[in-house]
Amino acid sequence: FSYRTNTTDIFHVDLHYWTNLKSTPSSSSPRERAFHSATIIGNYMVVYGGNFHIHYHEEKCYDGDIFFYHLGCHQWVSSEELGLLISTGN
Numbered sequence: 001f002s003y004r005t006n007t008t009d010i011f012h013v014d015l016h017y018w019t020n021l022k023s024t025p026s027s028s029s030p031r032e033r034a035f036h037s038a039t040i041i042g043n044y045m046v047v048y049g050g051n052f053h054i055h056y057h058e059e060k061c062y063d064g065d066i067f068f069y070h071l072g073c074h075q076w077v078s079s080e081e082l083g084l085l086i087s088t089g090n
Helices: 079-086
Strands: 009-013 017-021 036-041 044-050 051-054 060-062 066-068 073-076
Touching: 009 079
Parallel strands: none
Antiparallel strands: 009 017, 036 044, 044 066, 051 060, 066 073
């Protein structure tokens, strides 16, 4: 069993230890979740889906959104911002 959390932990493969990633929450940050998928593509960690629960606004338990974390800038980037960066070549 797992619980929902909004922290991001990084495993250092070469040194064999975990560390907590400190990032500033923003509107681009994902809500707390569990059972999601994540992968690295270029300079981004891409997070997809996961179990979360919105009980007060709507009855929803699974998130189908995609979130992007820039590994160099250490901040969450919205898909709209990422689209602008790609279209301008940055």
